[in-house]
Amino acid sequence: MASSMSGSTAARTVLITGVSRGLGRALAVELSKRGHTVIGCSRTQTKLDSLQSELTSPDRHLLLAVDVRSNSSVEELARVVMEKKGVPDIIVNNAGTINKNNKIWDVPLEEFDTVIDTNVKGIANVLRHFIPLMLPNKQGIIVNMSSGWGRSGAALVAPYCASKWAIEGLSRSVAEELPDGMAVIALSPGVINTEMLESCFGASASPYQTPEAWALKAATMILNLTAADNGASLTV
Ligand SMILES: NC(=O)c1ccc[n+]([C@@H]2O[C@H](COP(=O)([O-])OP(=O)(O)OC[C@H]3O[C@@H](n4cnc5c(N)ncnc54)[C@H](OP(=O)(O)O)[C@@H]3O)[C@@H](O)[C@H]2O)c1
Numbered sequence: 001m002a003s004s005m006s007g008s009t010a011a012r013t014v015l016i017t018g019v020s021r022g023l024g025r026a027l028a029v030e031l032s033k034r035g036h037t038v039i040g041c042s043r044t045q046t047k048l049d050s051l052q053s054e055l056t057s058p059d060r061h062l063l064l065a066v067d068v069r070s071n072s073s074v075e076e077l078a079r080v081v082m083e084k085k086g087v088p089d090i091i092v093n094n095a096g097t098i099n100k101n102n103k104i105w106d107v108p109l110e111e112f113d114t115v116i117d118t119n120v121k122g123i124a125n126v127l128r129h130f131i132p133l134m135l136p137n138k139q140g141i142i143v144n145m146s147s148g149w150g151r152s153g154a155a156l157v158a159p160y161c162a163s164k165w166a167i168e169g170l171s172r173s174v175a176e177e178l179p180d181g182m183a184v185i186a187l188s189p190g191v192i193n194t195e196m197l198e199s200c201f202g203a204s205a206s207p208y209q210t211p212e213a214w215a216l217k218a219a220t221m222i223l224n225l226t227a228a229d230n231g232a233s234l235t236v
Pocket residue numbers: 017018019020021022023024041042043044047066067068069093094095096097118122145146147148188189190191192193194195196197
């Protein structure tokens with residue numbers, strides 16, 4: 001196992017939100033192959049069940065149905081994680097959603113709210129309940145999934161862009177609140193062919209890299225992050 005554990009010598013416990021499909025799922029599978037322990041959440045129980053059996057050493061991992069928009073559900077997640085696995089070494093705030101392509105004045109009110117509630121408030125919920133668990137040991141790496149659209153603008157996805165710009169600002173600000181030894185990083189994953197990309201690119205999504213190819217690079221990069229990366233905006 002150690003020989004395939006590139007980018008890291010020690011086995012880590014990694015909490016990933018949004019593991020039912022796309023980037024989160026591929027990253028969970030890749031980390032399990034490298035001998036790390038995955039704590040994963042998303043809303044769809046059936047997809048969590050299928051992921052559990054796909055992970056290497058299925059019993060080592062903890063997958064729970066949690067909606068990150070719910071502060072009380074994330075609080076309960078933190079309680080269960082502490083009881084069963086202890087403080088995660090790494091958190092990847094990956095769960096996210098995008099509005100259907102539309103000019104801002106045609107985006108339904110509820111859809112705008114869902115993007116902000118998931119992409120911004122969902123991450124804040126995780127930070128609220130997990131950072132205090134990491135503080136006593138002054139250890140922990142937090143990766144907040146940003147986007148190229150968190151650093152540029154694009155027509156038809158203004159709510160999504162706004163949410164990812166918020167994550168860049170949130171991450172840099174929280175970085176100034178953490179003690180030495182911890183780090184929070186905003187990570188743009190690049191462009192990957194997932195359901196989210198299909199939503200905004202349509203058929204043009206298919207030539208892009210697969211989540212599995214992405215996860216090979218992303219896992220190594222994430223496992224190599226250190227406290228020296230605190231406050232950085234990085235790209236896979
Ligand atoms: N794909 C790209 O090219 C790209 C580019 C830039 C940034 N990103 C970012 O990368 C991350 C992953 O994107 P993706 O392309 O893999 O998207 P995706 O295929 O749509 O997957 C999104 C994941 O988030 C979960 N999720 C959504 N809402 C949730 C909620 N309220 N609570 C818990 N889990 C929730 C979904 O699971 P359930 O529906 O089962 O809950 C799913 O597992 C996102 O933050 C996205 O903004 C992606």
